[in-house]
Amino acid sequence: xxxxxxxxSCDDTxxxxxxxxxxxxxxxxxxxxxxxxxGGIVPELASRSHIRAVIPVIDRALDQAGVTLGDVEGIAVTxxxxxxxxxxxxLSVAKAIAFSRRLPLVxxxxxxxxxLSPQLDDEVPFPYLVxxxxxxxxxxxxxxxxxxxxxxxxxxxxAAGEAFDKVAKILGLGYPGGRVIxxxxxxxxxxxxxxxxxxxxxxxxxxxxxxxxxxxxxxxxQYVREQQPSGAAAAAVAASFQEAVVDMLVExxxxxxxxxxxxxxxxxxxxAANSRLRQRVLAAGAEFGLAAHLPPLRYCTDNAAMIAYAxxxxxxxxxxxxxxxxxxxxxxx
Ligand code: KG4
Ligand code: ZN
Numbered sequence: 156x157x158x159x160x161x162x163x164s165c166d167d168t169x170x171x172x173x174x175x176x177x178x179x180x181x182x183x184x185x186x187x188x189x190x191x192x193x194g195g196i197v198p199e200l201a202s203r204s205h206i207r208a209v210i211p212v213i214d215r216a217l218d219q220a221g222v223t224l225g226d227v228e229g230i231a232v233t234x235x236x237x238x239x240x241x242x243x244x245x246l247s248v249a250k251a252i253a254f255s256r257r258l259p260l261v262x263x264x265x266x267x268x269x270x271l272s273p274q275l276d277d278e279v280p281f282p283y284l285v286x287x288x289x290x291x292x293x294x295x296x297x298x299x300x301x302x303x304x305x306x307x308x309x310x311x312x313x314a315a316g317e318a319f320d321k322v323a324k325i326l327g328l329g330y331p332g333g334r335v336i337x338x339x340x341x342x343x344x345x346x347x348x349x350x351x352x353x354x355x356x357x358x359x360x361x362x363x364x365x366x367x368x369x370x371x372x373x374x375x376x377q378y379v380r381e382q383q384p385s386g387a388a389a390a391a392v393a394a395s396f397q398e399a400v401v402d403m404l405v406e407x408x409x410x411x412x413x414x415x416x417x418x419x420x421x422x423x424x425x426x427a428a429n430s431r432l433r434q435r436v437l438a439a440g441a442e443f444g445l446a447a448h449l450p451p452l453r454y455c456t457d458n459a460a461m462i463a464y465a466x467x468x469x470x471x472x473x474x475x476x477x478x479x480x481x482x483x484x485x486x487x488x
Pocket of ligand 2: 289456
């Protein structure tokens with residue numbers, strides 16, 4: 156089945172064409188240049204940029220796939236979670252195309268897209284544990300089958316990527332900050348500063364493996380305000396901060412893996428690009444007998460191929476959504 160996927164939940168406008176599991180085209184238009192000077196995403200600017208980009212991005216995906224709308228057999232679109240104005244742009248376009256072409260339409264939860272993203276690279280058999288780490292999410296899911304995902308933990312405050320972005324802003328490095336911190340950290344000593352690692356006791360929720368990054372962020376902010384680091388000292392802050400984040404992510408993930416008896420681990424989301432996290436996940440996998448899957452970055456960061464894949468699985472089962480399909484900023488999985 157040829158599926159057109161559309162994704163606009165945050166600050167990337169994306170469209171992809173899939174034939175089954177084969178990605179025929181995956182186009183992503185980044186808005187980094189729009190938000191860079193504000194040090195974070197400005198929702199109203201994100202919506203307006205999606206409006207300008209969405210049709211050209213879909214056209215480019217169809218062109219690259221060598222198909223026309225006449226060849227498309229179904230449409231999959233992200234309906235949440237995300238910025239509501241951004242989501243509505245993709246959803247409106249998806250509905251318009253589906254209605255005018257009489258095509259089946261399915262809404263996809265963005266998180267399910269991430270959880271299934273490793274399937275685009277390789278057939279990863281269920282069950283597997285997923286550490287989803289992006290600018291918007293930091294969660295652990297136990298994926299046992301298509302549509303069966305148990306949330307084992309999530310962040311109680313900032314997402315890991317958000318913490319990277321905020322620390323980059325504190326150090327005056329611009330947005331998005333993850334890649335810059337990663338690069339700066341290479342020349343810094345990771346044992347230089349002992350920033351706090353939050354170890355959470357299970358709360359009232361049934362989830363036992365939550366994360367928290369706000370205390371760490373505040374500790375970095377205080378350190379930078381007092382010490383005014385630059386040059387090698389700033390690199391030490393970056394490396395020590397990054398090590399604290401990676402410690403928390405890896406420790407909690409391993410504890411969750413032990414609890415559910417996982418033998419496979421997937422790391423997805425923009426922070427999966429982090430070189431130190433990748434190194435530590437591969438080492439921990441080798442040490443504890445976990446097959447670690449780190450999908451290529453183009454499928455880790457936001458993209459529409461993962462949405463087309465998740466939606467395509469539903470469409471092939473004959474599932475469809477109605478024209479009343481709506482977006483929800485806080486859509487749960
Ligand atoms: O998945 P993504 O593209 O978008 C969201 O859904 O949020 O993730 C973007 C996040 C940003 O916070 C960015 O700073 C972070 O991923 N990121 C990184 C790296 N590359 C991107 N964080 C740490 N190290 C990196 N190399
Ligand atoms: Zn995402």
